[in-house]
Amino acid sequence: MQTLTIFTDISLEGETKDLLVNNVAPHGIIWGGKKGSLISLKSETAPALADADIAFGQPGVSEIFATSHLRWVHLSSAGYTRYDTAEFCKMAKDRKLALTTSSSVYAEPCAEHLFSFMLAQVRRLPAALKTRNDFAKASRHQLRSTSTTLQGQSVVILGFGTIARHLIELLRPFNMKIVAMRRQPKGDESVSTITPKELLPALANADHVVNLLPGNDDSSRFMAGPQFAAMKRGAAFYNIGRGTTVDQDALNEALHSGQVSAAWLDVTEPEPLPADHPLLSAPNCFITPHVGGGHANESEMLVRHFLENFRRFLNEDSLLDRVF
């Protein structure tokens, strides 16, 4: 058996490190990157990548181009924006380099994070937690009479990847009207599907618009003035994909006019936003600092997911979460 060399720039310690080392043996590991950079998108790739057959983590794009015998890159993130270029794709095709992501690892926490946003929105959680122990009739009445339930409400989901499919399963018991937008519907989706061209009329019927689009040239500022204007007045907007997919000035305007009643954002562009950014003072703009995929067992889950794909790689089975 040929002994493979796995480069990784993710930071592992104790049992999780042992888990990786013991389960890839006799194949070897080259440790690179900065301490603690579990999913940093900016980690620097050690020159050691040149010696690797497999990379697990966030190897730099130019460093990948510079390698000669790298056969598979397994990203430690769900997103793959900086690898999603025609140039990279062509190189990967020519060299038969596989690219996979950790999207399955992040699907559950991201879907639950988004779902926590939706329930907090209908139950008016930020206002209710702030009102707290204030039983003045006006504040309680205002809360009760503006709270709703997801039951029977409608949602448009932009994107139909792992997170979307997971979210749809979580939403099942709520009997929502679910429409998913997909670049190329395949007819095997479990919900009603539309193409991007059919989006505007669909937005007019949705109480919730959930943006899960990945960041790439096609999705740049996908949600802009016309899209927010097409939404049902007072609907809520959510983004847990990439900040680049939203025209944030247009969103800010829509929040100020009340066209969009609330925005729940786990991602912005840039991250963090500059301290004087208008979204930080826009009404009902709820922001979490890109923690949607976070999980107490994140590093262990990343390693287990890599190990499953490594097993598949050795057996020449189809890889999970494969981009190309």
Place this chain on the structure above:
Amino acid sequence: MQTLTIFTDISLEGETKDLLVNNVAPHGIIWGGKKGSLISLKSETAPALADADIAFGQPGVSEIFATSHLRWVHLSSAGYTRYDTAEFCKMAKDRKLALTTSSSVYAEPCAEHLFSFMLAQVRRLPAALKTRNDFAKASRHQLRSTSTTLQGQSVVILGFGTIARHLIELLRPFNMKIVAMRRQPKGDESVSTITPKELLPALANADHVVNLLPGNDDSSRFMAGPQFAAMKRGAAFYNIGRGTTVDQDALNEALHSGQVSAAWLDVTEPEPLPADHPLLSAPNCFITPHVGGGHANESEMLVRHFLENFRRFLNEDSLLDRVF
């Protein structure tokens, strides 16, 4: 056909009022109570109750005793604490007076409200919304590494009424280990069931303890020192039933010691809590002001539920949400 007289002390306006009036005709309505008291537990019952065959709202207990031909009381609340006495029960039995609640109306908003608490807890929503745009490594790392998902976690639900059953359906896609405590398990429950005597060991295995108990003599301070001590260290506690079912001093201690990592309370005793109450400054004590059942269409839903029961009453069918 005998023309019945329906007393109601709930405040209705416009279309919702017409909905009730038109659908009970030719039976008549006597309007009592104070304007705006949709579900107030303290509304005063007009003397007019004496003339009624049916009461819809929150008729006073002593006023009900004083009536002679009242046959059915349909409460506009899910709770029925003040009617839940041996004395009232005996009187109702002797006089063949039926008591029903609006619990079905509140089951969905209450279940979703509780569910929003659980998801906010695992996704650390209060801290994440506060951290907001702060990408300092320490705060983000702390958030990500303490966030979890409901997937595979365990929950003990105290009480097995309409809200519990509804909540269990919502939890299905999360593959949680669900145990429900019921005074008298009937064997037809859709989840694993325990009696109150079996509670302490069950608490030791639960990541979430959800209290849905109604307020009565049996449930008074049901969750006290020994129960909180029996919980898995760091588990979360939720209450959307009645504040009286919790020993709040014991809860406060458990929050301070970290035995209970967070409390999510939609109900307290009294409501509101006095401004200097220790729970108001206890760590991770998240309070909403008894709004769990709130819904934008609450009054319409209450009327529709009453009308369905009124139809059943006329046809001598079994009444929905019947207490006795």
